Amino acid sequence: MSEPAGFELVERARALAPLIAREADAIEQTRRLTSPVVSALIENGLYRALLPRSLGGSEAEPQMFMQMLEEVAKADASTAWCLGQNSVCAMVSAYLDAATAREMFGTPTGILAWGSIGGEAHVVPGGYRVTGRWDFASGVRQASWLGAHVFIVDADGKRRKRRDGTSEVRTILFPLTSATLYDVWNVIGLNGTGTDSYSVNDLFVPDRFAVLRDDPTALREQAALYRLTSYFVYATGFAAVAVGVARAALDAAIDLARGKTSFGIKPMRENNAVQATIGRNEGSLRAARAYLYATMGEVWREVSAPGGVFTDVHRTALRLASTWTIHQAAAVVDVAYHMSGSTAVYNSEKFERRFRDIHAITQQLQARDTHYETVGEAILGNPVNLGRPGAN
Numbered sequence: 246m247s248e249p250a251g252f253e254l255v256e257r258a259r260a261l262a263p264l265i266a267r268e269a270d271a272i273e274q275t276r277r278l279t280s281p282v283v284s285a286l287i288e289n290g291l292y293r294a295l296l297p298r299s300l301g302g303s304e305a306e307p308q309m310f311m312q313m314l315e316e317v318a319k320a321d322a323s324t325a326w327c328l329g330q331n332s333v334c335a336m337v338s339a340y341l342d343a344a345t346a347r348e349m350f351g352t353p354t355g356i357l358a359w360g361s362i363g364g365e366a367h368v369v370p371g372g373y374r375v376t377g378r379w380d381f382a383s384g385v386r387q388a389s390w391l392g393a394h395v396f397i398v399d400a401d402g403k404r405r406k407r408r409d410g411t412s413e414v415r416t417i418l419f420p421l422t423s424a425t426l427y428d429v430w431n432v433i434g435l436n437g438t439g440t441d442s443y444s445v446n447d448l449f450v451p452d453r454f455a456v457l458r459d460d461p462t463a464l465r466e467q468a469a470l471y472r473l474t475s476y477f478v479y480a481t482g483f484a485a486v487a488v489g490v491a492r493a494a495l496d497a498a499i500d501l502a503r504g505k506t507s508f509g510i511k512p513m514r515e516n517n518a519v520q521a522t523i524g525r526n527e528g529s530l531r532a533a534r535a536y537l538y539a540t541m542g543e544v545w546r547e548v549s550a551p552g553g554v555f556t557d558v559h560r561t562a563l564r565l566a567s568t569w570t571i572h573q574a575a576a577v578v579d580v581a582y583h584m585s586g587s588t589a590v591y592n593s594e595k596f597e598r599r600f601r602d603i604h605a606i607t608q609q610l611q612a613r614d615t616h617y618e619t620v621g622e623a624i625l626g627n628p629v630n631l632g633r634p635g636a637n
Contacts, residue, residue: 251305251313257289258316265320272323272437273598276430277386282324287353291317294332295478297339297466300350304470306549307478307541311485318489322602323437325489327384329482330438331356334384334392336475337416339466340456349390349418358385359392359416360442365404366395366417372451373397375417378427378444385426386439392418393445394458416458417450434598434605461555469549477560480567480611481541484574487612488534490603491574491581495526497595498581501588522584526577533573540566560631561623568616571607578603 268279278286286292294310296302305313310332318325334357338346349355364377379393397405397413405413427442457463459474502513502523513519544559582589582600589596606612622629 249306249309251294251303251309254289254291254294254303254305255309255312255316258291258313261285261289261291262316262320265317265324269321269324269437269598272321276436277439278324278327278437283387286324286328287356290353291328292331292356293335293350293353295470296335296350297346297468297471299343299466300338300346302335302338302350304468307470307473307481307545308538310478311481311538311541314482315485315489315492318486319493321437322486322490322599322606323435325486326435326438326483326606327387329479329486330383331358331387333475333479333482334359336471336478337392337418337456337458339468339471340458340460340463342453342465345453354389356384356388357390357392357418358382358388359394360385362394362414364393364395365398366415366450366455367398368400369449372449373415373417373455375448375450376446378442380429380442381440382443383435383438383440385421385441385443389421390418391421391424391443392416413457415455418454418456419445419448419450423448432605434601434603436601469545469553472548472553472555473544474555477563477567480563481537483606483609483611484537484567484570487571487574487603487606488530488537490599490606491530491577494578494581494596494599494603495523495530497599498585499523501585505588519584522580526580529573530577533570533577537566537570557623557631561620564616564631565620567611568613568620571612575603575607 264285265282268282271279272282290303291313293302294305294313296304298304314325314329317328335350337357338350349357360379360382363379364375366373366375375395377393377395394414394416397415399405407413424443424445429442430438430440459476464471502519506512540562544563547553548555548559578599582596585596588594591597619629619631623631
């Protein structure tokens with residue numbers, strides 16, 4: 246039986262973990278992935294995990310992509326976060342014509358980053374004119390291309406509407422050199438992602454660089470991977486990052502407990518409360534991980550089958566599994582941090598950065614508590630937007 250597509254990326258990520266761990270302090274201090282890490286990710290093809298095979302990508306199965314990120318996250322959350330962001334951005338290649346896709350991703354250094362939705366693109370002959378600024382562009386400092394999700398304004402000055410009445414959003418793509426970058430990422434966690442802002446001024450974007458991302462009617466690549474939308478590949482990928490952070494934090498607490506003895510107190514390994522805490526949280530983390538991967542596995546089996554379709558039932562399942570897993574991972578990190586006592590507060594130890602990183606993860610889009618409400622609405626049969634085309 247052949248290995249799933251992308252299997253080799255998990256092995257490469259595991260092999261790169263020692264290098265990434267050694268560079269983690271420098272990544273934190275400089276607020277950027279270091280050159281040795283970026284070079285290693287490029288040389289080992291990790292940025293090309295979700296690119297089509299037609300572009301020399303791995304077209305990895307989702308579970309392999311998730312495991313790749315999990316292995317990297319055990320070494321450094323910021324590296325895994327950037328890798329996840331840039332990799333999923335590259336899925337836009339499935340909506341580009343072949344020549345444009347090769348222009349952007351035809352070399353190993355063809356890396357794309359983008360930020361949040363906002364601003365407008367005005368229709369002009371041959372394309373669009375754009376002026377705007379966007380935030381939260383994780384991985385921008387490694388990118389050679391940028392994207393922006395914008396509302397389309399037709400020649401009559403009105404925003405273009407989709408058939409369902411929502412405003413049309415396109416993703417415009419342009420070289421990094423066309424933009425101005427702003428160093429604004431001074432934060433409590435995921436500090437090394439360099440999630441900065443960028444702007445363009447009166448930029449002309451040709452038609453071929455403006456796509457209806459995540460709209461199945463606009464797909465040019467027909468592989469099963471691209472039936473999944475980037476919105477949900479982000480969700481499950483970032484949940485896998487959270488699992489990797491939690492795994493590393495709990496392992497560090499277990500290692501500490503095996504050897505730590507405090508004055509006047511029995512060794513941690515002999516402490517019944519510590520033993521029970523480790524047992525419960527080991528179970529919690531394994532359960533969360535199993536739920537996440539099992540959910541994606543079930544969705545993938547159905548979507549990748551001949552004629553498979555990505556349905557709202559699948560969207561609901563992935564939305565719930567991703568959000569819940571992130572929150573469970575954060576709870577495990579909190580316990581590991583608390584259990585480790587005063588040792589955990591030192592920068593030189595393995596807890597403080599992971600504590601900050603996991604709580605940065607819980608603050609971003611994919612971990613919002615409102616997702617539970619959305620899932621509940623869907624379960625009750627109410628009409629909700631679960632990330633279908635046009636969703637923010």
